[in-house]
Amino acid sequence: MFSVVLLSLIAVLVVTIYFYIKWKYYTLRGSVPGLEPEFLFGNLRQLGIITSNKELIDSYIHGCEKMQKLYGDIFQFWLGANHFYVFCRPEHAEEIYTHRHIFDRADMRIKTFGLVAENTLIATIGSEYKRHARAILPMLKKHKFVSQTLIITNCVDQLIDIWKQRYENKDDNICTCLVNDNQQLLLDLFTLITFDYDLGNLKRLAKSAISLNRKENFELSEMTNALFTWLNTLKRITINGIPYFINYYLLKFDRKFQNALKILEKHIEKIIIHCQQETDPDMKPINLVASLVSSLQDDENLERLKPEIEKKGISKKELLDELLGLIAAGFDTSSNVISWFIYYVSKKPEIQQKIKEELKQNGIRKETSLDHFDLLNECKYIDCVLKETLRLAPIGLGGFRTLIDDTVIDGVKLCKGDTVLSLMHFMQQDPRNWKLDPTQFIPERFYGTDAPDINHHPFAYSPFGGGHRACAGQELARLELKIIITRLMQFVTFVDTPGNNGGHRQQMAVAPKDLAVEIKFD
Ligand code: HEM
Numbered sequence: 001m002f003s004v005v006l007l008s009l010i011a012v013l014v015v016t017i018y019f020y021i022k023w024k025y026y027t028l029r030g031s032v033p034g035l036e037p038e039f040l041f042g043n044l045r046q047l048g049i050i051t052s053n054k055e056l057i058d059s060y061i062h063g064c065e066k067m068q069k070l071y072g073d074i075f076q077f078w079l080g081a082n083h084f085y086v087f088c089r090p091e092h093a094e095e096i097y098t099h100r101h102i103f104d105r106a107d108m109r110i111k112t113f114g115l116v117a118e119n120t121l122i123a124t125i126g127s128e129y130k131r132h133a134r135a136i137l138p139m140l141k142k143h144k145f146v147s148q149t150l151i152i153t154n155c156v157d158q159l160i161d162i163w164k165q166r167y168e169n170k171d172d173n174i175c176t177c178l179v180n181d182n183q184q185l186l187l188d189l190f191t192l193i194t195f196d197y198d199l200g201n202l203k204r205l206a207k208s209a210i211s212l213n214r215k216e217n218f219e220l221s222e223m224t225n226a227l228f229t230w231l232n233t234l235k236r237i238t239i240n241g242i243p244y245f246i247n248y249y250l251l252k253f254d255r256k257f258q259n260a261l262k263i264l265e266k267h268i269e270k271i272i273i274h275c276q277q278e279t280d281p282d283m284k285p286i287n288l289v290a291s292l293v294s295s296l297q298d299d300e301n302l303e304r305l306k307p308e309i310e311k312k313g314i315s316k317k318e319l320l321d322e323l324l325g326l327i328a329a330g331f332d333t334s335s336n337v338i339s340w341f342i343y344y345v346s347k348k349p350e351i352q353q354k355i356k357e358e359l360k361q362n363g364i365r366k367e368t369s370l371d372h373f374d375l376l377n378e379c380k381y382i383d384c385v386l387k388e389t390l391r392l393a394p395i396g397l398g399g400f401r402t403l404i405d406d407t408v409i410d411g412v413k414l415c416k417g418d419t420v421l422s423l424m425h426f427m428q429q430d431p432r433n434w435k436l437d438p439t440q441f442i443p444e445r446f447y448g449t450d451a452p453d454i455n456h457h458p459f460a461y462s463p464f465g466g467g468h469r470a471c472a473g474q475e476l477a478r479l480e481l482k483i484i485i486t487r488l489m490q491f492v493t494f495v496d497t498p499g500n501n502g503g504h505r506q507q508m509a510v511a512p513k514d515l516a517v518e519i520k521f522d
Pocket of ligand 1: 122123337396400466468469470
């Protein structure tokens, strides 16, 4: 009898919890249109983004685009358990990005990043954010990197040599692993210029190209492997639909993830020691890691006891999280932009030709070393190509913000705690915002003072988000991408092939699913 009562009570409890979670997390709110979400999956399965066993088969961007077609410019959306209101007009973006006292970094970002690196800039707000920003933001300004041009070109040169080894004068000369190649390029390059640390992936890639002439037989470095485990975990917890506190405990017992963290801690400890040995404490920090290391707290225990507003500097754990967060934010985005650039220009040889002519006109030939970024100042067409790539490439959804006060956008009442998304990618391709066909890759839309789309609405184009929480690395990103594009165009031409079909593959950012080009060496 007792056990029957107990079982009944448990059953009632489970059903109550189920309905509570369903009501709290998975129910349409107010009058804003949207698809009634499914338990755990939200709208992801309904929109064909994931399968029933949570395999990602399409990008979140396609999902949001389908919703816009169904419901118009304002709708609600569930990415797993994460609910947000989506806004699709530049006027909405302006409202969201310019009112920093109402819209701050989104809770879902704080919580998901917080599970894998709770102290990264991306996952902090208020005084804690300001303390981290003081150590990081000044070091991500463009002028801090212009002297690193040679490091960037050296990395690109290594990759071009790898391609030569693999494809020059070979029958099988179609490259289908560019997304991976570009990831290794950006990982090595990013850790070198920001942390003065060589991950050695390009060297490994080169070795495998020489010894086996096969691109698949390539072993990642220990740190890169751990980094990918960490990134995949971040991607998984973003979409697995499980409430945060359960994910928190699942991660505590996830051995693969915990091992990866230990490996990352070990390598980052090495980076810190190397940096401390190399840096003169009386000199100004010369790179990002040096700035972070110089901000390390003298007495962590003492700082921990202070209220946040009085804390100074960052702890060692915070430094580890910052480095991970910056790699996560910086490498996947930039490497996918390069992959999309290659995809778009392989379809338009005339654009590659125009870039090459611009380089020649500015005296930049094959043998010209790009040791001064100033050399590229006059290459305005390349700027337009990069701008157009960032407009069309489906890198991310846009800016997420959580409200810290009630407000109204375009007649929609929003409450403190609600999360909104300014759907940047959609706006960048919405025909209402562009004169020339926005589905086409046309750098000329921005080229020259009277170019057709030069006077677009300022908030119709925001690949780096906007406002006080816009991308912290955008100056670095623009600089490294311009140098990479230039260096590639100094030496190679990308030629379209029958398997070069594009499509979306959702990683942290979105990569082209089928990128297959012939690489011609000029
Ligand atoms: C083409 C490359 C990149 C793209 C398209 C990109 C895009 C973005 C976007 C859309 C956001 C969200 C902005 C918002 O919510 O308004 C963001 C945030 C961020 N990005 Fe980037 N990013 C790129 C490269 C980088 C690089 C190279 C770094 C670092 C070195 C970086 C560091 C960050 C950080 C730290 C944040 C969070 C800022 C904050 O929370 O205040 N990003 N990025």
